[in-house]
Amino acid sequence: MYTSHLLPSASSATFPAFGLSSEALTLESLFASLPVDKFAAGEGVFWEGDAASDIFQIAEGCLRLYRILPDGRRAIIGFRFAGEMLGLSCEGTYCYTAEAVTPIRLRRLSRARLRAMSEGDGQLQSLLLAKVFEEIRAAQQHIVVLGQLGAEERAAHFLVSAARRTGADRKRPVVIELPMTRQDIADYLGLTIETVCRVMSKLKRDGLVTLEGRHRVILVRVADLQQLAGELDSAEPWERQASPWCPPQWPH
Amino acid sequence: MYTSHLLPSASSATFPAFGLSSEALTLESLFASLPVDKFAAGEGVFWEGDAASDIFQIAEGCLRLYRILPDGRRAIIGFRFAGEMLGLSCEGTYCYTAEAVTPIRLRRLSRARLRAMSEGDGQLQSLLLAKVFEEIRAAQQHIVVLGQLGAEERAAHFLVSAARRTGADRKRPVVIELPMTRQDIADYLGLTIETVCRVMSKLKRDGLVTLEGRHRVILVRVADLQQLAGELDSAEPWERQASPWCPPQWPH
DNA sequence: GAGCCTCTGTTACGAACTGTTACGTACTGG
DNA sequence: CCAGTACGTAACAGTTCGTAACAGAGGCTC
Numbered sequence: 173m174y175t176s177h178l179l180p181s182a183s184s185a186t187f188p189a190f191g192l193s194s195e196a197l198t199l200e201s202l203f204a205s206l207p208v209d210k211f212a213a214g215e216g217v218f219w220e221g222d223a224a225s226d227i228f229q230i231a232e233g234c235l236r237l238y239r240i241l242p243d244g245r246r247a248i249i250g251f252r253f254a255g256e257m258l259g260l261s262c263e264g265t266y267c268y269t270a271e272a273v274t275p276i277r278l279r280r281l282s283r284a285r286l287r288a289m290s291e292g293d294g295q296l297q298s299l300l301l302a303k304v305f306e307e308i309r310a311a312q313q314h315i316v317v318l319g320q321l322g323a324e325e326r327a328a329h330f331l332v333s334a335a336r337r338t339g340a341d342r343k344r345p346v347v348i349e350l351p352m353t354r355q356d357i358a359d360y361l362g363l364t365i366e367t368v369c370r371v372m373s374k375l376k377r378d379g380l381v382t383l384e385g386r387h388r389v390i391l392v393r394v395a396d397l398q399q400l401a402g403e404l405d406s407a408e409p410w411e412r413q414a415s416p417w418c419p420p421q422w423p424h
Numbered sequence: 425m426y427t428s429h430l431l432p433s434a435s436s437a438t439f440p441a442f443g444l445s446s447e448a449l450t451l452e453s454l455f456a457s458l459p460v461d462k463f464a465a466g467e468g469v470f471w472e473g474d475a476a477s478d479i480f481q482i483a484e485g486c487l488r489l490y491r492i493l494p495d496g497r498r499a500i501i502g503f504r505f506a507g508e509m510l511g512l513s514c515e516g517t518y519c520y521t522a523e524a525v526t527p528i529r530l531r532r533l534s535r536a537r538l539r540a541m542s543e544g545d546g547q548l549q550s551l552l553l554a555k556v557f558e559e560i561r562a563a564q565q566h567i568v569v570l571g572q573l574g575a576e577e578r579a580a581h582f583l584v585s586a587a588r589r590t591g592a593d594r595k596r597p598v599v600i601e602l603p604m605t606r607q608d609i610a611d612y613l614g615l616t617i618e619t620v621c622r623v624m625s626k627l628k629r630d631g632l633v634t635l636e637g638r639h640r641v642i643l644v645r646v647a648d649l650q651q652l653a654g655e656l657d658s659a660e661p662w663e664r665q666a667s668p669w670c671p672p673q674w675p676h
Numbered sequence: 677g678a679g680c681c682t683c684t685g686t687t688a689c690g691a692a693c694t695g696t697t698a699c700g701t702a703c704t705g706g
Numbered sequence: 707c708c709a710g711t712a713c714g715t716a717a718c719a720g721t722t723c724g725t726a727a728c729a730g731a732g733g734c735t736c
Contacts, residue, residue, distance in 0.1 A: 239568055242655050247568040263557045267564060294543070304556055305515045311563035312519060316491055316499040318570035319614030323694070354713065362571030364695055369714055386703075386713065403494050575722070606685060616723060621686050638685070638731080 199257075199299050202289065203229040206279040217270040217278070218259070224266045226280045228258040233276030234351045237268045238359065248360040250310070251352060253337075260300065261307045274351050318362045321402060326361040327371040329401035331381065335391055346391040354386075451509075451551055454541065455481040458531040469522040469530070470511070476518045478532045480510040485528030486603045489520045490611065500612040502562070503604060505589075512552065513559050526603045570614045573654060578613040579623040581653035583633065587643055598643035606638075 208231055211217060217228065220239055230252055237258075238248045249268050252258050258270060258278070290296045317329055334348045335341040350357070358365045372389075375381045380397055382390040391397055460483055463469055469480065472491055482504055489510075490500045501520050504510050510522060510530070542548045569581055586600045587593040602609070610617045624641075627633045632649055634642040643649055 239564075241568070241572060245572045247572045249564050249567060261557060261560045263554065267561055291546070297549075301553075301556075302515065304553075304560070305513060308513045308556070308560055308563060309519055311560060311567060312491075312501050314567050315501060315563060315570060316493070318567060319611075320493060320497045320499045359571075365713080366696080366715085367694060370694090373714075402497075617685080618687085618724075619722060622722090625686075 198296060200229075202286070202296075203279040203281060206281060208277045208279055211272040211276050211278070213272050213275050215272045217272065217276075218266050219269045220266055222266050224259060224262040224264060224283065226282050227260050227286060228270075228278045228280055230254050230256055230258060231277040231279060233278075234273040235270050235276060236273050236352060236356055236360075237270050239268050246359045247362075248356060250314070251356075251360070257303060261304050273356065316402075323361075323363055323367050324371050324374060325400050325402060326363065327357075327368065327375065328380075328397045330357065330361060331375075331389060331391060332394070332397050332401045334389075335394070341391075341394065346394055348389050348391065350387050350389060450548060452481075454538070454548075455531040455533060458533060460529045460531055463524040463528050463530070465524050465527050467524050469524065469528075470518050471521045472518055474518050476511060476514040476516060476535065478534050479512050479538060480522075480530045480532055482506050482508055482510060483529040483531060485530075486525040487522050487528060488525050488604060488608055488612075489522050491520050498611045499614075500608060502566070503608075503612070509555060513556050525608065569654075575613075575615055575619050576623050576626065577652050577654060578615065579609075579620065579627065580632075580649045582609065582613060583627075583641060583643060584646070584649050584653045586641075587646070593643075593646065598646055600641050600643065602639050602641060 209217075211233075217235065218224075218226075232254050234254075235252045235258065236248050237250050237252065238246050240246055251273070252270075259266060286300075290300060317326055321329060331348065332341075334350065335346050338348055340346050340348050352360075354365045354368050357363075358368045361368065363371075372381070372383065375397075376383050380391070380393045380400075382392055384390065461469075463485075469487065470476075470478075484506050486506075487504045487510065488500050489502050489504065490498050492498055503525070504522075511518060538552075542552060569578055573581060583600065584593075586602065587598050590600060592598050592600050604612075606620050607617045609615075610620045613620065615623075624633070624635065627649075628635050632643070632645045632652075634644055636642065
């Protein structure tokens with residue numbers, strides 16, 4: 173799981189890459205027949221304050237969710253990847269801006285229609301509620317990370333979470349792809365870009381990871397990274413299937 | 425609103441002190457006939473990992489919600505006050521420990537029973553969902569505070585939020601009562617107790633607040649405090665009624 | 677109710693960490 | 707291939723932390 177909001181998708185439901193789970197199929201099928209919207213990298217899907225009329229499922233790509241403070245600082249609340257949903261936990265207006273990190277394709281479902289569909293469908297309601305609870309749990313995890321962990325610990329947590337989320341932690345070597353920029357990571361972890369660089373370099377120097385280019389990290393000593401991360405994950409219910417992962421080809 | 429989780433109660437529903445709102449009555453009436461449990465200050469109501477069998481409504485007093493990290497650090501996720509609910513957004517097991525800050529009285533409703541009651545009751549479902557959404561919004565607010573604000577800004581935000589939450593910001597002078605200890609505030613704001621003291625002293629020295637004993641703060645220059653807090657509140661939908669407030673008599 | 681005791685809170689100062697600024701390098705896209 | 711952007715590194719500055727000493731409030735005993 174990605175520190176917190178990187179993996180706010182399913183708790184009991186899963187998102188296998190080819191839709192083998194019956195529970196997941198229920199949710200996936202809601203979107204399956206909908207047309208696909210495309211957005212270029214850097215494009216916004218919706219903005220904080222917009223009427224929250226739709227929810228989205230990401231068919232492909234990666235988004236960042238953020239809020240801008242009055243003085244211009246940017247707080248990234250989380251990232252969303254292929255297979256995950258977007259905008260479910262907003263009511264009235266979106267409480268953050270959603271922007272494409274990579275080129276993305278997503279399907280749009282109006283909130284009104286979802287409401288109509290879930291009316292009287294207890295199973296669907298449960299699935300949606302599970303996603304909302306998952307999002308709360310992820311947010312609380314993020315709160316713990318930002319409030320209690322130091323820079324190196326936050327970075328370790330970010331990496332370990334990414335590995336778990338993508339399922340990379342079940343292969344050897346553990347290779348994770350990070351489509352977002354260092355600035356994105358910094359704004360997500362509550363650090364500056366320089367501190368992120370420093371810490372990544374230190375992890376590399378200490379032999380915990382290997383860096384291949386800007387967007388690929390190989391976790392060498394996973395157990396040590398997990399310990400650095402405060403082992404916040406191990407007690408977490410993220411024992412789940414990986415979401416489909418976009419191929420490593422995002423330009424910046 | 426309290427930085428974030430201090431006020432995760434209602435978004436559309438309100439909790440007037442004497443239950444005058446019809447929406448609030450719907451939720452309040454769920455608990456009204458239930459027996460009252462009492463807990464002494466420092467006592468735990470439930471623990472992280474416990475089966476989340478019940479949800480609670482606080483009749484009186486204040487609780488802290490926290491998680492303990494493997495190395496002993498304590499992260500306070502939020503506080504809960506009289507009139508608010510507890511344990512709603514957990515599924516399966518509680519994801520934090522709830523502990524009385526002051527002597528508390530609360531009413532317990534089993535999750536199974538709530539489920540049965542809400543089955544087929546669309547209005548009740550909406551009310552509960554609104555509370556869950558409110559909690560997510562509060563958590564995201566807390567993420568922004570912990571990730572982007574400095575120590576003084578966090579403290580200012582904490583105070584302004586407390587004022588808004590208790591309705592103290594609509595009177596002059598703005599007097600807020602903080603039943604929790606400095607250590608609680610520190611663990612909530614991601615600071616050390618010394619930094620909390622230092623910052624509070626600085627706010628006092630700068631004439632922004634007056635401190636009366638350990639648990640009472642008078643906000644002198646509210647607008648300046650709000651600006652320090654990043655004005656995160658002003659754009660927030662916390663334009664709501666205050667919850668009933670416990671009398672200022674908590675010993676430590 | 678007086679006095680002692682313990683716990684909480686406050687302040688000071690040095691240490692550690694993170695932010696800031698600046699500059700050089702690597703990658704990306706045209 | 708070139709220009710622009712993102713990234714990495716280093717030196718310096720600022721903030722926060724950690725330790726420690728002290729002050730004050732509340733509780734307890736007598």
